[in-house]
Amino acid sequence: MAEVLVVVEASQAGVKKVTLELLTIARELGEPSAVVLGGPGAAAAMSDKLGEYGAQKIYAAESEEIDGHLVAPKATVLANLVTSVSPAAVLLASSQEGKEIAARLAVKLDNGILTDAVGLDADGTATQVVFAGQTIVKSKVTKGIPLVTIRPNSVTPTPAAASPAVENLTVELTDKDKLAQVVNRVAEQKGSRPELTEASIVVSGGRGVGSGDNFKLVEELADLMGAAVGASRAAVDSGFYPHQFQVGQTGKTVSPQLYVALGISGAIQHRAGMQTSKTIVAVNKDEEAPIFELTDFGVVGDLFKVVPQAVEEIRKRKG
Amino acid sequence: MKIVVLVKQVPDSGAERNLRSDDNTVDRGSANNVINEMDEYAIEEALSIQEKHGGEVVVLTMGPSGATESIRKALSMGPDSAVHVADDALHGSCAVATSKVLAAAIGQLDADLIICGAESTDGRVQVMPHMIAERLGIAALTGARKLTVDGSTLTIERQTEEGYEVVTASTPAVVSVWDTINEPRYPSFKGIMAAKKKPLETKSLADLGVDASEVGFDGATSTVVEHSKRPPRQAGNKVADSGDGGVQLVQYLSSEKFV
Ligand SMILES: Cc1cc2nc3c(=O)[nH]c(=O)nc-3n(C[C@H](O)[C@H](O)[C@H](O)COP(=O)(O)OP(=O)(O)OC[C@H]3O[C@@H](n4cnc5c(N)ncnc54)[C@H](O)[C@@H]3O)c2cc1C
Ligand SMILES: Cc1cc2nc3c(=O)[nH]c(=O)nc-3n(C[C@H](O)[C@H](O)[C@H](O)COP(=O)(O)OP(=O)(O)OC[C@H]3O[C@@H](n4cnc5c(N)ncnc54)[C@H](O)[C@@H]3O)c2cc1C
Numbered sequence: 001m002a003e004v005l006v007v008v009e010a011s012q013a014g015v016k017k018v019t020l021e022l023l024t025i026a027r028e029l030g031e032p033s034a035v036v037l038g039g040p041g042a043a044a045a046m047s048d049k050l051g052e053y054g055a056q057k058i059y060a061a062e063s064e065e066i067d068g069h070l071v072a073p074k075a076t077v078l079a080n081l082v083t084s085v086s087p088a089a090v091l092l093a094s095s096q097e098g099k100e101i102a103a104r105l106a107v108k109l110d111n112g113i114l115t116d117a118v119g120l121d122a123d124g125t126a127t128q129v130v131f132a133g134q135t136i137v138k139s140k141v142t143k144g145i146p147l148v149t150i151r152p153n154s155v156t157p158t159p160a161a162a163s164p165a166v167e168n169l170t171v172e173l174t175d176k177d178k179l180a181q182v183v184n185r186v187a188e189q190k191g192s193r194p195e196l197t198e199a200s201i202v203v204s205g206g207r208g209v210g211s212g213d214n215f216k217l218v219e220e221l222a223d224l225m226g227a228a229v230g231a232s233r234a235a236v237d238s239g240f241y242p243h244q245f246q247v248g249q250t251g252k253t254v255s256p257q258l259y260v261a262l263g264i265s266g267a268i269q270h271r272a273g274m275q276t277s278k279t280i281v282a283v284n285k286d287e288e289a290p291i292f293e294l295t296d297f298g299v300v301g302d303l304f305k306v307v308p309q310a311v312e313e314i315r316k317r318k319g
Numbered sequence: 320m321k322i323v324v325l326v327k328q329v330p331d332s333g334a335e336r337n338l339r340s341d342d343n344t345v346d347r348g349s350a351n352n353v354i355n356e357m358d359e360y361a362i363e364e365a366l367s368i369q370e371k372h373g374g375e376v377v378v379l380t381m382g383p384s385g386a387t388e389s390i391r392k393a394l395s396m397g398p399d400s401a402v403h404v405a406d407d408a409l410h411g412s413c414a415v416a417t418s419k420v421l422a423a424a425i426g427q428l429d430a431d432l433i434i435c436g437a438e439s440t441d442g443r444v445q446v447m448p449h450m451i452a453e454r455l456g457i458a459a460l461t462g463a464r465k466l467t468v469d470g471s472t473l474t475i476e477r478q479t480e481e482g483y484e485v486v487t488a489s490t491p492a493v494v495s496v497w498d499t500i501n502e503p504r505y506p507s508f509k510g511i512m513a514a515k516k517k518p519l520e521t522k523s524l525a526d527l528g529v530d531a532s533e534v535g536f537d538g539a540t541s542t543v544v545e546h547s548k549r550p551p552r553q554a555g556n557k558v559a560d561s562g563d564g565g566v567q568l569v570q571y572l573s574s575e576k577f578v
Binding site: 011108116125131133134139143186225272281292297317318 | 332333334335336337338343356357413414415418440441443444445446447449450452453454456457458459460461462464474478479480481482483484485486487488489492497498499539540541542543544545546547548549551552554555556557558559560563564565566567568569571572573575577578
């Protein structure tokens with residue numbers, strides 16, 4: 001069976017869930033090989049997990065230099081690998097980094113690229129949901145191999161045990177790969193909440209939440225449910241919550257099992273980021289709010305009454 | 320410093336948008352076509368750099384003839400001139416081909432700095448800055464929420480999942496910006512009047528030395544097989560809170576096994 005390259009994304013906590021989803025999808029197209037592009041020791045720490053989800057082989061390109069120059073070095077290493085192993089497809093996460101590596105790879109190899117797929121058939125046909133979730137597109141790469149970036153939460157990751165051997169790649173970079181220089185990385189307090197795009201539950205607040213202080217209520221509900229916290233643009237622009245948590249057209253696209261919208265009207269640009277959520281519930285005091293066109297369950301009411309009561313009820317049930 | 324700002328015309332993201340049924344491209348005929356919102360932030364950033372460091376700001380657009388309207392609008396904010404790449408052969412271009420054309424046009428402009436939006440609201444592919452940088456062999460600093468220019472050194476701050484990064488490069492380079500970077504100015508009446516007289520040069524593929532077979536449908540590296548409207552979600556139960564809204568909400572969530 002043909003080899004399918006899956007570019008691994010990791011955080012401090014290890015392999016990201018989206019990578020396990022990519023491995024699951026890759027198994028439909030061929031034999032998955034995981035590609036680790038990172039600092040020294042990166043692959044060893046992740047090989048068990050990658051094997052558990054079906055990676056038959058792990059390519060490890062490990063070097064300090066890979067990490068310090070944004071995506072250009074990663075694209076160079078990946079392009080060399082593609083040229084030498086001629087895979088049937090290359091899959092990446094539809095994150096900023098995934099798309100950017102894919103962008104450079106497409107130009108280097110003069111190969112087509114499809115971004116933001118929510119599904120990928122065995123024949124390489126990708127499904128994309130575009131225009132604020134209103135249009136479904138089926139598309140195919142017609143030049144080169146399928147080079148596809150896939151959105152988190154597109155499939156449920158399923159294990160398929162394998163015991164992959166690690167093959168080390170030599171990292172040979174040119175000056176052109178090192179033009180951008182990361183001079184500082186500042187970690188910000190992150191807490192224990194799941195990452196917004198990967199979370200299976202997202203609780204979001206909008207302008208109706210009223211203040212940054214009141215967002216504690218949104219966080220309280222989120223934490224009780226093991227959810228990530230999101231925000232509308234109006235909430236972000238009003239300074240209630242940081243921009244990296246914005247959901248929508250100019251923010252993150254999320255596709256969780258459950259999306260909870262609190263004090264959000266449901267503007268088309270907000271929908272663009274959450275329309276494909278499996279279940280949607282909302283609390284809004286305006287019964288005409290467009291968000292209710294999307295909800296599986298809606299409460300028309302004051303969120304400052306409804307949410308504290310819900311929090312209390314969940315606590316009670318949890319005992 | 321010569322700054323080229325990339326400006327794309329897109330269908331308004333606040334209204335209904337469609338793909339055409341005949342050739343699967345964006346239906347511009349039925350749409351309200353506007354400047355890609357993120358590109359207004361790119362224009363603003365270019366103008367504020369010009370105010371501090373002098374130099375020239377040129378708008379560059381690839382798009383159909385109707386895109387001139389958006390170009391004039393961009394010029395009314397303050398840039399000095401514009402280049403519009405328009406050619407019937409470009410219809411149906413993929414991102415890979417678009418980057419080829421934009422890189423060729425930038426090459427002719429001899430730019431020190433290229434500023435663009437982080438993504439467009441229609442395609443949202445988020446690839447253009449790196450594709451262009453790869454073709455030109457220059458640096459790409461993407462997703463900036465802050466940009467400082469010090470001689471030929473560019474420094475950006477970019478948000479990451481873990482926090483933020485500070486990244487530098489020397490000119491020439493491509494910088495893409497998010498809408499957190501600044502607050503775009505509104506065109507003044509004077510600006511709107513002046514924009515009508517600013518130089519706007521139209522270039523064809525031949526002018527850029529790009530072969531028509533490398534772009535448009537002929538040169539496309541991917542194809543839309545089919546598209547359809549996603550069925551609207553069926554709205555479910557909606558209850559008015561009469562004192563037990565929170566409990567009802569949790570009952571629903573529990574019936575769906577979320578709590
Ligand atoms: C190009 C472009 C891109 C955009 N990108 C995004 C994006 O990425 N994400 C995004 O979210 N928006 C985006 N927008 C903005 C979008 O159009 C809306 O303005 C925004 O989503 C509104 O946010 P909101 O629903 O929080 O605020 P509002 O529309 O003001 O709605 C607030 C809601 O809260 C309700 N409310 C108030 N008080 C209470 C209470 N006590 N209890 C219950 N309900 C209450 C109100 O009834 C109202 O429905 C974009 C716009 C443009 C033009
Ligand atoms: C719904 C939809 C989905 C698409 N999916 C794909 C896909 O998967 N693969 C693919 O190859 N193509 C795709 N395309 C085509 C692609 O969007 C166009 O080729 C487009 O010109 C480049 O992509 P972008 O605008 O999305 O780029 P982005 O990388 O999102 O744009 C970033 C910035 O680049 C600049 N820019 C982009 N285009 C131009 C331009 N024409 N003139 C001036 N500046 C510009 C702007 O400053 C913009 O803010 C898609 C188009 C649509 C409408």
